[in-house]
Amino acid sequence: MxxxxxxxxxxxxxxxxxxxxxxxxxxxxxxxxxxxxxxxxxxxxxxxxxxxxxxxxxxxxxxxxxxxxxxxxxxxxxxxxxxxxxxxxxxxxxxxxxxxxxxxxxxxxxxxxxxxxxxxxxxxxxxxxxxxxSSEPDYYRWTQWLFLLMFKRGLAYRGIGMQWWCPQCKTILANEQVENGYCWRHHDQLVEKVALEQWYFRITDYAEELLESLNHLSWPERIILMQRNWIGKSTGADITFQARDAQGVEYPIRVFTTRPDTIYGATFMVLSPEHPLVDVLTTEEHRARVTQYQQQAARQSEIERLSAEREKTGVPTGGHAINPFTNKEIPVWVADYVLMSYGTGAIMAVPGGDERDWEFAKKYSLPIVRVVEPPSPTEGSDDVYAGIGVMVNSGPYEGMQSEDAKSRIIAELEQRSVGHAATNYRMRDWLVSRQRYWGAPIPIVYCESCGIVPVPEEDLPVLLPTLEHFEPGEDGRSPLALDPDFVNAPCPKCGGSGRRETDTLDTFxxxxxxxxxxxxxxxxxxxxxxxxxxxxxxxxxxxxxxxxxxxxxxxxxxxxxxxxxxxxxxxxxxxxxxxxxxxxxAPDGKRMSKSKHNVITPDSVAEQFGADTLRGYIVFMSPYTGDAQWDPQGINGIHRWLGRVWDLCQKPARKSADREPQAEELKRWVHKTIKRVTADMESLEFNTAVSALMELTNALQRLRPALEGSEAWGWGVRSLLTLVAPIAPHITEELWHSLGHQRSIHLESWPTYDDALTLDEVVTVVIQVNGKLRDRLEVPRGTEMQSVQEQALASKRVQPYVEGNQIVKVITVPDKLVNIVVR
RNA sequence: GCCGAGAUGGCGGAAUGGUAGACGCUCCGGUCUCAAAAACCGGUGGCCGCAAGGCCGUGCGGGUUCGAAUCCCGCUCUCGGUACCA
The missing domain is CATH 3.40.50.620 (HUPs)
Structure with a gap:
């Protein structure tokens, strides 16, 4: 030392x-x-x-x-x-x-x-x-166990579908891991669609509860909002339209709509290019164009979909359907603005009440019927109006409020058995299989006679083999598929020959x-x-x-x-x-990353200033929940502060008795600080806690000449140390022991305060004239405001602003302010 | 486009109806030193003024109030989320 x-x-x-x-x-x-x-x-x-x-x-x-x-x-x-x-x-x-x-x-x-x-x-x-x-067998054994629990409860299933494939990850991604068509790990990598059989968890079974219970969570509002948007609940109706193919055979087209009230305005239908009825309904004269459109959509849909204001495209199938409310024949189109993955992959298009349908109808000259009038007719009548209002062109529902019509039309749908109330969620089931090596093997064996067989619990874990070649292949198969020792396994049920599942579980x-x-x-x-x-x-x-x-x-x-x-x-x-x-x-304002060469490590900071300075600076520089930018200069302030705390605990030059009024002042400083720091710690507002502790440090330093060596002084210093301990655990521990304590400071109790002692005896009362600050008065706390008001009016600084004017009223706030309103 | 959060000195930030800028950083001046660094002390929103003091000031424009950074209305900009979800 x-x-x-x-x-x-x-x-x-x-x-x-x-x-x-x-x-x-x-x-x-x-x-x-x-x-x-x-x-x-x-x-x-x-x-x-x-x-x-x-x-x-x-x-x-x-x-x-x-x-x-x-x-x-x-x-x-x-x-x-x-x-x-x-x-x-x-x-x-x-x-x-x-x-x-x-x-x-x-x-x-x-x-x-x-x-x-x-x-x-x-x-x-x-x-x-x-x-x-999570990568050790004694952990992933239980991850596998939980997979089996999902399986047993019918929540894990295999399904085929178009999936997102990242060519760089060389694996399938879950919907949540695709951002704007790009891979969440490779922001410049567009994902591709491939058809594969995959394992899913039936998270959609829980969509409603996941949404509803968000209301009871004490979470940042924006996170709740993002989850709500992700789950994407919408309510409306499922409606079945009857379509006919060229031979006159009827096929039902099921659609989901949030606006069943606009059904009288449904002047055409749109199927997504992947919709199974497209092939059936397309007439021979349109087949070539439709097939070409489907291929084009499959090939470039994701890249195209990214161009912001992309013009809608589509082709007619030549097929028709009947609007069950107008009984009119309406054409069926194919367009890629309808997604197979949402709702039923088909829509009733209401160009008078939906901007997308309107845009499409305009481009292809399809009929537009307005069925809901806005409350105040503003724009031209051929304009789209997507809000609520009064029903028009809607048969028996004419003149009704659209919201009322909505529930009545749903009732009619149900009564006529052509539809029913329905809820849709944007969220899809969670795709959990990955075609990669480094994950928990999915504990499933495929048996030729028994089919999909779960590995018995007592046989867990299914150990991940220590492969030498673990690089992913180009064929969409996991590297585990290349290891015969892993793949070949007897069927747990019949003992016959089986193949292990070679995909691994998503890390999530x-x-x-x-x-x-x-x-x-x-x-x-x-x-x-x-x-x-x-x-x-x-x-x-x-x-x-x-x-x-x-x-x-x-x-x-x-x-x-x-x-x-x-x-x-x-x-x-x-x-x-x-x-x-x-x-x-980073100091350059960018995100800290090794590739940008702007990384500041805790190692280097701790080496230069010590861990406590690092810790103190990090919590002081900005609110905990707010962003920050590392400022190499700023850290000096914390280091100086801790240096002052250190100095305060050095052997007093002399021993002295408590001296008034300084001892009293110190006492109030300490109680006040305990109160502030306790509140800040509870709400994780560490930056203001440090400020309060710095103020106490400064006060101690100021009072040191009068109090050093006294009882009040010793108590003040010990209180400071315990309050600083969570932020700077090392220096406080070192000083605590240097003061003669044997036990760790971190085993001390958090200090308590007396509310009465958190207030100063003398308060500053602000004197305003018409809301403008003119003077300040120092008075004992609790002074009668009548007397403060008199002192205020007598003040030399106040008088020039009052003289010659009429005092309209005087507003007083005890121990705080006097505002003299003059005219 | 839609949804959300935010805008306060040269900088980080404090104050959620009552002294704007706490606490720090930076910078300037001083003490110590042969000197420098460190440390310590003092000053530091802008404008006017020798000073006392005054005026202005929390993105912009309006409003409510005795009094607004704080509440209300309208706008600008920044950041985040989202993107044909029927």
């Missing part, structure tokens, strides 16, 4: 931070105890993928914040669980392994070790005894239940111990980036609901409270 003068030392964090990190871990300070009389608090960070790039200070923004909250909660007396684990399966790990020519089963542990080292050097207080890794399956595993991370009898889960879950606070708004957060809610229905958990929402930490940008 560098001693500078008369026993005082200099703040050199590098000399002691490591020492405390090691000691905390040896003593198991942060181990969560299963079951306790204390209130439990389960705080979880989103499951991170341990990238080979390691952590940068952007990650620290999240992890330091949750760590501060965790440490605060412990001092408040909660039994806290704050675990950490690794979302180690999946494409990023596999791609990285391929790039480095190291198999993922060797590369991942290396990366994990580096992540742990980086988290430790920041003084983050995880309970490492609960560490989990792994992360859909990890929060449960932390409750009993080493359980070898079940995915989780139900008693432990009953104690710890649901999460008290869940923190992560907004980029998982739809995918992970939807999937893990779905899993929880399935587990609840299976009687395995007793709650239906895993995370009633969720927070998104803001994003940290």
């Amino acid at each position: 560098a001693i500078i003068e008369n026993g005082r030392t200099k703040y050199i964090p590098q000399q002691f931070e490591r020492k405390w990190q090691d000691r905390w871990e040896e003593e198991g300070l942060y181990r969560a105890q299963d079951f306790s009389d204390k209130p439990k608090y389960y705080l979880l960070d989103f499951f991170p993928y341990p990238s080979g790039d390691g952590l940068h200070v952007g990650h620290s923004k999240q992890y330091v914040g949750t760590d501060v909250a965790t440490r605060f909660r412990r001092m408040r007396g909660d039994n806290v669980m704050h675990p950490m684990g690794w979302d180690a399966f999946g494409l990023p790990a596999e791609n990285e392994a391929i790039l480095q020519q190291i198999p993922p089963y060797e590369n991942v542990p290396k990366n994990v070790a580096n992540f742990k080292r980086q988290l430790r050097l920041q003084g983050i207080s995880y309970d490492w005894s609960r560490e989990i890794n 399956v792994d992360s859909s239940w990890y929060y449960l595993r932390f409750c009993s991370p080493h359980d070898d009898q079940a995915p989780f111990d139900r008693t432990a889960v009953r104690y710890w879950c649901p999460l008290d606070l869940y923190v992560g980036g907004a980029e998982h708004a739809v995918m992970h957060l939807l999937y893990f809610r779905f899993f929880t609901k399935v587990l609840a229905d299976a009687g395995l958990v007793e709650f239906r929402e895993p995370a009633p409270r969720l927070l998104n930490q803001g994003t940290m940008h």
Whole structure:
């Protein structure tokens, strides 16, 4: 320790931070105890993928914040669980392994070790005894078990369909993983459509509950909104139109519409190019054009669909259908603005009431009938109007309000058996199979005589073989398909020869239940111990980036609901409270990334300033939920502050008695600060908590000459240290021990305050004339406002503005302000 | 296009109807030093003024109020989400 003068030392964090990190871990300070009389608090960070790039200070923004909250909660007396684990399966790990020519089963542990080292050097207080890794058999064994649970409950099924294929990932993607037609991992890679048989989870069975219970979550509004939009519920009706082919054979075309009230305006129908009835209804004279259109749509639909204001295209089939309400024959067209994947893949087109249909009708000169009049007729009558209003051209419904007509028309549909009320969701089932190596094998065997056979629970895990060649092929088959030892397996049912499923599970399956595993991370009898889960879950606070708004957060809610229905958990929402930490940008304002060479690592900052300065700066620079930009200059402020805290705790030059009024002032400062910091910690507003602590530090420094060595002084310094402890755990621990304490400061109780002492004895009352500030008066708190008003009127600064004017009224707010209104 | 969030000094930000700019960064001046760095002390929204002090000021325009960064109406810009969902 560098001693500078008369026993005082200099703040050199590098000399002691490591020492405390090691000691905390040896003593198991942060181990969560299963079951306790204390209130439990389960705080979880989103499951991170341990990238080979390691952590940068952007990650620290999240992890330091949750760590501060965790440490605060412990001092408040909660039994806290704050675990950490690794979302180690999946494409990023596999791609990285391929790039480095190291198999993922060797590369991942290396990366994990580096992540742990980086988290430790920041003084983050995880309970490492609960560490989990989704790519290890004792974890994915239970991921497979949960797949089987889905299978048993009829929620896992195989289906054929047009799927999104990313040529770079060389695998199928779920809908949620396609952004604007591009792969979510390769933002310049357009996805392609291929027809494949895949495994799905029936998440749509839960669409309604997933939507409804959003209303009861304490989540950021925009995340709730994004989920709501994703689920995309719409209500209306299913209606069947009768169509005829050239031979006069009738075929029903089922459509979904949100506006059954506009049915009298349905002047044509549109089928999506993939619709099965297209081939049937197309007449010979139109067949060539229709077939050509279908091929063209299949080939370029995704690229074309991206051009923003693309003109609609389509061709007539030559077939016709009957509008069941007007009884008129209407033409059936094919157009790619109707998607096979939504609703029924067919629509009734109402050009008078729908902008898209209107645009199409205009282009191809199809009839347009307005059936709903706007409340105030404005534009030309051939214009489209999609709102609600009064019914016209609608037979018996003429003159009715369109909303009333809607329910009556639905009733008529049902009565005539040509349709019924219906609800549609935009969300589709979750495609979970991936044609890649690095994931949990799907525990299924295909048997020639028994068909699809689940692997018995007692035979789990289906081990992922340690392949030397794990690169994905070009043929859409998993590398596992090339390993005969893996593929060939006896049928669990009949013992005959079978083939294993060679696709692996989407990583989002792994992360859909990890929060449960932390409750009993080493359980070898079940995915989780139900008693432990009953104690710890649901999460008290869940923190992560907004980029998982739809995918992970939807999937893990779905899993929880399935587990609840299976009687395995007793709650239906895993995370009633969720927070998104803001994003940290590099000093150049861009996103921090290795490829942009603008990464700032916690290692380099901690080496230069110490972990506490890093932590303090990260929480101080911007609100926790707000974005930030790393400013290499700004960190000096925190380092100076901690240096001042250090100095305050150095041996007093002398011993003295409490001196008034300074002792009283200090007392009020401390109580006031405890109140502010407690409130800020509770609401995770760490930036203002640091401000308050800096103010207390400054006050102590100012009062030092009068109070140093006194009882009040010692109490003030100890209070400061306990309040700073969650933010800067190392320096406070070091100083705490230097003050003679044996036990860790992190085992101290959070200080309490007396509300009466959080207010100053003297208050500043603001004197305004017509709302403009003219003077300030210092008066004892609680002074009668009548007397303050008199003093205000007597003030030399106030008088010039009052003299010669008539006082209309005087507004007073006790201990705050006097506003003299003159004319 | 639609939905959402936001705009406060040179910078990060504070204040959610009552002293705008807390707390920091930067910069300027001072102390210490042979000197520099570090540290410490003081100043730092703009304009006018020697000063006392005054005027202006929270994206823009209006409104409500004794009083508006804060509430209401209209607009501009920025960021995020979404994209033919019938």
